[in-house]
Amino acid sequence: MSGYVELLPVAFEAVGRGAEAMRGRSPGSLTVKGDRDLVSELDFTIERELRAFLRHATPAIGFLGEEEGSTGSAELQWVLDPIDGTANFVRGIPLCAVSLGLVHRDDAVLGVIELPFLGSRYAAARGDGASLNGQSIKASTVEDLSEAIVAIGDYAVGPDASAKNRLRLALTARLAEKAQRVRMTGSAALDLAWLAEGRIDAALTLSNHAWDMAAGVAIAREAGASVVDRDGTSHDALSAMTIAAAPALSDTLLTLLAKADSQQASPGEIASGSY
Template sequence: MTDSASAADLRGDLDLALRLAQAADEQSLPRFDAADLEVSRKADRSHVTDADLATERAIRAVLAAERPADGILGEEYGTEGSAHRQWIIDPIDGTANFLRGVPLWGTMIALAIDGVPQVGVVSMPALGRRWWAASGLGSWTGTPEAPRALRVSSVDDLEDASVSFQSIAQWADAGKLDDLTRLAERVWRDRAYGDIYAYMLLAEGRIDMVAEFDVKEYDIAAAVPIVREAGGRMTSYDGVETLSALSALATNGVLHDAFLELLHPSD
């Protein structure tokens, strides 16, 4: 994915994205593990809570006030406005964890310019953690007052790689179970850390690859700048640099081609 905006242009957008994350945390965290959490199902049978809806509304309200000309794509309330500059929002990634009281969930906020994610913020308030990046400005975690730069691992051999595959059912539904078996047999360690947290572990250099299927733009957009600015690479499962392929393959960059070859031996 190529850059189409300067770092100076993006600094203000990144500052806004961090403020959006704070507004989101103020909605979501008080509802985490709440006894009166309201849970329903959407048309696709996935869960949605009152916290998902309130969190996205809070983000949209700030954007309406501060970036009225920008477009928005959100998981819960759809698309509106321009696609040139589009904020891509997943108010609570990991809703299944959220409603069961498991702290591995977070808000994902990205700004895509002409379809390329240039700014990304991930906030996991139940863990007290936040990650952020913008093209040319690096990838960071911690707090804005005390940031720590992120860097992917330097592992360069598949036999030494630690990977996250998200879930067996997900790979089976995609018709890729044989690929998953081949992957597990080749790498050092395989685990299903799940959802956005796995991508943040990759950006921190804790693991070396993440792959998943049945993902929408809002499931992965915020991770792209964070992984990329940390030195990693993120494509579709087939190696295409796009948000719309319904799959994702993120690596430390060094091993990306090797993983593609392993997962597509007959291509």
């Protein structure tokens, strides 16, 4: 058992406060962050409230929030996405989460994810295993992609979205030919939590923002999933992508990703089916 597990009660309290706010308050006003990207007033409110709570409870630990950045130590840092899946949340779609991770020297070592509208709290600390509502969970042991349900992260928006989406579309096309099913939930935290539980067999996110990934990576790893970068090296905060899967599927998915990367189809080719 690691010393990180001693911080779980603090993380539970913080995430519980965020989840309660999501269940009890409206999104409030919406602000456009960029092309097809928005943030709700409640995102800011939760982040500010949890930043203050964690600063008081653990003053030696820094904090990084998606909306308002970093304060305190960067070596050991709480990392928060106050509402992961804001677009879902503001539309009343229950696939959204409060996601709080702890990162030590770029390595995710603790995570708590709560899905406020699904009654699920996932948690893990390095060396202590992963749990759902207090019960131990394990990742899938599926070995063949044809039997796997694979979640893929949202398509890109904002600057260079068209170029970024060529790889996403090419990978989706290859997965559609090989996997049992492909899913896009709109919440990276939920994808990684469901991977840890064994509901899905892989969660592929072709980006790596710490607030999206830290908690889920910690939980998925403790549940026995493989979590690597696009080149197969161990995943950390500096990785380019997050390729998380049942261990037996990891090499197959990395091969598919490499093939998709080398043969990216243009949007016109995807639309015409000529790729």
